[in-house]
Amino acid sequence: MAKVWRVIALALIVFFAVGPLLWMVLSSLRPADQLFVSDPSLIPSGFTGEWYREVFASDALQWFANSLIVAVFATLISLVVGTTAGYAVTRFTFPGRRLLLIGLSVGYLFPAILLLVPLYLVLSSLGLVGGLTGIVIAHVTITLPLATWLMKSFVEAVPRELEEAAWVDGLGYFRGFLRVTLPLLRTGLATTAMFSFILSWDEYLFASVIAQGDNVTAPVAMAGFVTSFDIRWGAIMALSTLVTIPVVVLFFVLQRYYEKGLTAGGVKG
Template identity: 80%
Template sequence: MSSRTMSGRRHGAARTPLSGGRVLAVAGRVVALALIVFFAVGPVLWMVLSSFRPADELFRSDPTLVPSSLTTEWYAEVFDSEALRWFANSLVVAVCTTTVSLIVGTAAGYAVTRFTFPGRRILLACLGVAYLFPAILLLVPLYLVLVTLGLVGGLAGIVIAHLTVTLPLTTWLMKSFVEAVPRELEEAARVDGLGYLGSFIRVTLPLLRTGLATTAMFSFILSWDEFLLASVVSQGDSMTAPVGMAGLVTSFDIRWGAIMALSTLVTVPVVVLFLVLQRYFEKGLTAGGVKG
């Protein structure tokens, strides 16, 4: 037997345990991924299917994943209520909150990154400290301020309340994205005759498309799903969808079917937004972490 053949056998025997280890590693990753998907998608799938279950199947002691029959009575009940108004209010509030957060947050993120001014470090520290305390601590002082301004019970008051949650995050995220843009590009633009504003609009801002899309999605989702502040600030016709959903739970009855239907409808805009901005979101998760 040649030495080459024996060497090949020895190498093959040496690779066998490694191949088995790789198989176990791949199997472990698949199992872990399946568990993550199950716990992430499972409740959503159960919610969607439950929104089509008949009333007698919602409270069975031995529930099944797939309902025996489908019904749209819960969606009819939701649309017979003021759900369309709640959705319109949530959409207006979320869009306005996202727009203001992007404009102010981008400008603030650019300022703290590119300029040195008195109080810069204090501002950066405040942005970090803002998320160390729960939002409920802002509830009383924020409510008193909005009452003084006469904004309680209107959509403008809800937008201001949501900005206290979204604006620090937006500013911090955009600061990271601005840091990823080389200063040399702006300096070259200013050498060509553009000022600070011109170089920002023509050079930096187009390079922030990924960051703007990612930050917009975070801001929209935070505002769309926010309940605590909106439940206190909104009144009557200004209720948002999460606040209206809470109204389906009373001391005498809990409309589980309607809650599942409304929850499914509330989830749809977020899913659509994520599908539209998915490629920007995937790039933004890595691009924003280059610096800062």
């Protein structure tokens, strides 16, 4: 009976987690007359692709290209800087180390909207508002602290004795890091890359203020289907489904690294 109740509990968790996604996908295929009925059914009586045609008739490819460029560059910057910063605060003692760690932690205590105004003023003074570069910098302010903390935990899980042996062999700090420590951080790099990519890919607040013209990202473009006279629910469901696909694919590709990373990163720290 204990196993039965465990299965039932897990089934309910999966239902509440997957149910909204399934409803979103099926709603993107429903005809317009079935979107607003008093007794909706999970499986529509008919399917249509008109909502996807409406999405692709707009600038959907440009929106996805913008989101991909921003997410990839924000992820790469966060990985490079976060890995080196996590290694530095773990392996070395320097003035301001504790202040840096506190600053990274305190940054997450405040809602992102409080950072929006000062960040916008800085980007505006640099002439970066409206371009993809400004969006990348804004997203790095979100992804970099998380990447640093994650990589710090993964670096702590690597035995220091391996690096000391490399130093004795004459590799030095930098080459020892590249040849010994970095290959052992593959799981951490994959996990951190996935989190950083998802954070940037789904981010709306900063991108909605900084993006302009043809540089809007897919989550921002989704709001364009909500007007003063109409809400294109079918198109919104179709675009939401398309936005979700890259995240799901990325998760399945990096799933084994993600599962290992959840445990490997928590060995120490």
